[in-house]
Amino acid sequence: MTSTSHLDPEALAALDLSDQHRISFLAEDRWIDYHYPRARKALLELERLLASPKRTRMPSLLIHGVSNIGKSMIIQKFLRDHPHKEFNPETGMLQIDVLAVEMPAAPTERRFYGQLLLALNAPYRPGDRLAAVEFTSLTLLRQVSPKIIVVDEVHNLLAGSAREQRASLNLLKFLSNQVPCSIVALGTRDALAAVQTDPQISSRFRGLELPRWQENDDLRGFLAGFERQLPLRHASGISDNPAIVSLIMSVTSGVTGDITELLSRAAEAAIRTKRERITAELLEATVGRVSLRA
Ligand SMILES: Nc1ncnc2c1ncn2[C@@H]1O[C@H](COP(=O)(O)OP(=O)(O)O)[C@@H](O)[C@H]1O
Ligand SMILES: [Mg+2]
Known part of the structure; x- marks a missing residue:
């Protein structure tokens, strides 16, 4: 008999799949x-921004942390929580509360407006002149009137020249004033440094760091939650096993994406070897085969 009380419903249902399908299931992102x-x-901060009334100086947020720590996943979750799009009969347009774009690599004002237009499902030809793209974007944005514009990968601002960097930062401020809306920027420490170069910009952005995991109850809770979503027939008890928790911390440096990658690969090995649980030994063997970014 296999006890299955160690699993969340979705992982439990996945136990009926073939080994190969269970392994594919592991590759899916889970929250x-x-x-x-x-x-x-x-997420609470984001909710607060969403609820704040439109005013002249909209508060903005900079969520920063190392790559792979979970910044984009938070925004994806926030967008899932607010799928709400309403048709506004006055403007004949969709009312979108949260508009999310990515700061392109090698950003220019034109490319940034291009991303906004794409997010609005508006036509954009890369050859269009800056003035035209800016005019169309602002006109549409005022109609759609998002409460929040999310700009992911905002550290790409630093990839440009000093002049381009200043222009992009001013653009964020300009957008926030013109729409008006809150800006939620996501990026690495470099993004924090970029925002801090301009006192006018930094005074508007509240910083929120997503730090690396420490070996504490939060981490054990996260590991326990993650284990409940791994479709293995036996409980591994990862979070209660100090040797496993220490090993995870030492090879991942507390970076969320590396932790989930390592555990998913270990779970895959647990399926392939028919052990159906993650042990310290299996994790050690997996560490040797996975290249982590940390
Ligand atoms: N809340 C979470 N629950 C489960 N896995 C997560 C969570 N946050 C991050 N991850 C894992 O970490 C990976 C990297 O997260 P991501 O948001 O892309 O990082 P960043 O945007 O900071 O580079 C994700 O693909 C996912 O596997
Ligand atoms: Mg990201």
Whole structure:
């Protein structure tokens, strides 16, 4: 008999799949919510911004942390929580509360407006002149009137020349004033440095760091939550096993994406070897085969 009380319903259902399908299931992104207090804090801040009334100086937020720590996942979750798009009969347009774009590599004002137009499902030809793209974007944005514009990968601002960097930062401020809306920027420490170069910009952006995991109850909660979503027939008890928790911390440096990658690969090995649980030994063997970014 296999006890299955160690699994969440979705993982439990996946136990009926073939080994190959269970392994594919592992590759899907999953959202661990209830044991991830820092994400909850970020989501609360986002909710607060969404609820704040339109005014002249809209508050903005910079969520920063190392690559792979979970910044984009938080925004994806926020967007899932607010799929709401309403048809506004006055403008004949969709009312979108949260508009999300990515700061392109090698950003220019034109490319940035291009991303906004794409997010609005508006036509954009890369050859269009800046003045035209800017005019169309602002006109549409005022009609759609998003409460929040999310700009992911904002550290790409730094990839440009000093002049381009200043222009992009001013553009964020300009957008926030003109729409008006809150800006939520996501990026690495470099993004924080970029924002801090301009006192006018930095005074508007509240910083929120997503730090690396420490070996504490938050981490154990996250690991326990993650284990409940791995379709293995036996409980591994990862979070209660100090040797496993220490090993995870030492090879991943507390970076969320590396932790989930390592555990998913270990779970895959647990399926292939028919052990159906993650042990310290299996994890050690997996570490040797996975290249982590940390
Ligand atoms: N709350 C979470 N629950 C489960 N996995 C997560 C969570 N946050 C991050 N991850 C894992 O970490 C990976 C990297 O997250 P991502 O948001 O892309 O990082 P960033 O945008 O900071 O580079 C994701 O693909 C996912 O596997
Ligand atoms: Mg990201």
